[in-house]
Amino acid sequence: MIALDKISVAFGARDLFKDVRLRFGLKEKVAIVGANGTGKSTLLKIICGIYEPDSGSIIKSKHTTVGYLPQETVVLSGKTLYEEVYSSAGDIKAIQNEISEIETELKEFEDQTSEEYLDLIQELHDLQVRFALLEGYQLNAKVEKILKGLGFSESDFKRQTEEFSGGWQMRIALAKLLLQNPNVLLLDEPTNHLDMDSLVWLENYLKSYSGTIILVSHDRKFLDNLATRTIELSNGVISEYAGNYSYYKMEKEKRREITENQFKNRQKYIKEQEKFIERFRYKATKAKAVQSRIKMLEKLDEIELEEDESSVRFTFPPATHSGKITYTIEKLKKSYDGKKFVLDGIDLIITRGEKIALVGANGAGKSTLSRILAGLESYQSGKVEQGHFVETKYFAQNQAEELNPEMTVLETMESASTSGEVYKSLRTILGGFLFHGDDVFKPVGVLSGGEKSRLALAKMLIEPSNFLILDEPTNHLDMRSKDVLMNALKKYQGTILVVSHDREFLDGFITKIVEVKSGNIKTYNCSMKEFSDIKENELKELKLFENQNDGYREDMQEEGNTKNELTPYERGIEIKKRKKELTKEITPLKKRINEIESELLKNETRKSEIEEIMSSEDFYKNAEKSIELKKEYSDILENIEHLNKKWDFETEKLNILLKQISNIN
Structure with a gap:
């Protein structure tokens, strides 16, 4: 489909590529990997025609269409979100307009046996067939599916695109690209601004993508689940491997x-x-x-x-001692507008040595909670209590602003080092965070945003602490640097709370998951892989359920568009029948939800009773009774967690059915 023939690109005296030959076939899913600065993004830009190589040629098969998602997208404006994405379906819209024009023209013909009339009928038929092949009849449903999959809600559809932040602008660009459905899809770090749910949705969508995909990503699990071939760029040399990233x-x-x-x-x-x-x-x-x-x-x-990549090692300074409880959060409420609560009465206890991942959709409140714990954010009500001798270090992308621009990279690290052993290995640590050779003598003021972020992270990690709060620490790291950080966090003896959507990174050291959703939190005592499996199974069940109840509107629309409409009476009968079928499903579903809510209320009431008993001074006087109550309390907590999951699942099903009824007309 696409071939690169003897491509060469140089920057000054340095050859980025020299006489490179590559071929990309039909339906291939190819990962481009390599350290930062090896030319991965440049290669994508050459393939899509943004950059011209110094020499060589790019050969594309006839009718090949190429779509490209860059790392940095432009801010879109002037349309609503829905209009902007819908407008990208250029081919479908053009055919739709042609169909409308021919239909109008046919109405004006008096002689329906003329050759001209019959030619138009044939042309209309051909256009309708092509329109159907391009899934034109499902265009509205497809726009909605893609937008929701990427994390937009229906209330976002009518918002102006300029209202969305940079990360959401990238999602808009990605949605437009997926709707265009090009033969060749070039994706440069598509997961950078996605939360976990959107990332899993995109992964599943791309698995069944009918065209060729060439992608650059630092998300190892994403590459493992998608790529069937891997191309490595290293020091101007290109090496090919017939498998995914792990292979x-x-x-x-x-x-x-x-x-x-x-x-x-x-x-x-x-x-x-x-x-x-x-x-x-x-x-x-x-x-x-x-x-x-x-x-x-x-x-x-x-x-x-x-160089043997496993040779870079970094160990934290010993964690200072703290009390058993690192933080206690009770009934915490946080709102930015006084109306909608981002955090609505959450309870959480963080104990010494726990390594917790905060996960959830973008905007759910993960960063808000981490900033509250770091003392950088106020809240309306509740209690946030720090444990004894807890020394907190906080990292987010804006921490780079606190670096001294006059100091060099090495001086910045030296100023933070209090351990002789760490001081001796500063150059090695900096190498692990992509500062090599003379890079360490650069003044901080001349570094790029990504370089400053990496330096701020490296500096924070060598400062003594016993509680680390990390908000998206891997954003500017390549895979090797992520491994260095992951291995160090695995050995860290203190407590960790980390916000990240990188599943492979989290699975390397996390012992507990806290999901932030709809103002509340849900705790999972499992690894990241186990949590991902739970979520993927829930998604599959919901998708199966939705598919069973999602055909009516599209079928009716397609029937109307292909001129096979029912009479008003027949249509009314069909609508009534469908509503009756859905109501039959809704009634028992509502009953199940009410039963779950009743069970939850019983368990919550008993939980409060036991907590009151356990807080009394006499609780431990009767050892046998206290053991029984602790066991009952543990069982109740498990019941509540199980019931909450069931309630989430059943209410999601109910919402799907209610939406189906509202769409019948």
């Missing part, structure tokens, strides 16, 4: 070991030849043999060794 890592390590053995054998061979040359250099009888071996050594190709 690439495994195969690359095998290749590195082979190269290392070749290098060792070569060095041994060179030493033997040099020993011979040195021994017989001044013997006339061996002069010819000596010269022959000198020339042979000169002709040997150099074997370049790649």
Whole structure:
């Protein structure tokens, strides 16, 4: 479908690519990987025609359409969200207009047996077939599906696009691209501004995408779940691997070991030849043999060794001692407008040594909660109590603003280092955060936003603490740097609360998940992988349920558009029948929800009773009774968690059915 033939690109004296040949076939899903600055984004821009290579050519098959999502998108304005995304379906809209024009023209014909009339009928038929193949009859449903999948609510549809922030602008651009459905989809860091739910939705959508996908991402799990082929860019060299990211890592390590053995054998061979040359250099009888071996050594190709990526290690300074309870949160309420509560009476206890991931949709309140714990955000009511001797360190993207622009990168780290062992390894730590060679002597003032963010993170991590609050710490890190950070956090002896949508990163050290949703929180004592599996299963069940109840409106619309309309009487009968069917499903569903709510009320009431008993001074005097109550309390907490999950699932099903009824007309 697309071929790159002997492509070369240079920046100054540095070759980014040299005589590169690549081919991308039909329906391939290709991951482009490599360290920051190796040319991944440049390669995508060359493929889509934004950049011209210094030499070489790009060959595309006839009728190939290419869509490109850059890392930085322009701010859109002048239309509502729905209008902006809908307008991107150019081909479908053009066909729709042609169909309307022909239908108008046909109405004016008196002679319906004329050749001209019959030609128009044939043209109309061809357009309708093409319109159907492009899923034109489902266009409105598709726009809605994509927007909701990417995290927009129906109330967002009528908002002006300029009202949305940068991260949401990227989602709008992505929605437009998915609706266009090009043959070749180029995605540069598509997950950067997505929350967990949107990321999983996009992943599933792309799995069934009918075209070719070429993507750049630092999200390892995303690449593992999508890519069928991996291309690595490293020091101007392109290497190909016939598998996903995990396969690439495994195969690359095998290749590195082979190269290392070749290098060792070569060095041994060179030493033997040099020993011979040195021994017989001044013997006339061996002069010819000596010269022959000198020339042979000169002709040997150099074997370049790649650094072993597992060699970069970083260990935190020992965590200072704190009390068993790190933070206690009770009935916490937070609102920005005095009406809608982002956090609506949440309770949470964070204990020493826990490593917690805060997850949830963008805008759910994750960053708000982390800022409240860091003492940077006020709240309306409730209690937030810090434990004994807790030393908190907080990182968010804006922490870079606090760096001294006059100091160098290395001086910034030296100023934060209080441990002799850490001081000795500052250069190694900086290397792990992508500051190599002379980079460490750069003044902070000349660094890019991403570089400042990485430096602020590295600086914070070497300062003594026992509670780390990290808000999206991996945003500007490549995969190697993320591994360095993940391994360090795994060994950290203090408490961690982290906001991140990077599943692979979180799964490396997290022991508990706190989901923020609709002003409340739900706790899961499991790994990130187990949590992802739970969510994916819930999504599959809901999707199956929605599919069973989602065909009516589209079927009726398609029937109308293809001129197979029912009579008003027949249509009325059909609508009545459908509403009756849906009502039959809704009635028992409402009953189940009421039963769940009654059970929840009973459990919550008993929970409060036990908590009151446990808070009394006499509670522990009767050991047998206290053990029984603790067991009952633990069981009740499990029941409440289970019932809440059931309530979420059943109410979601109810909302789908109610929407179906409202759409019948």
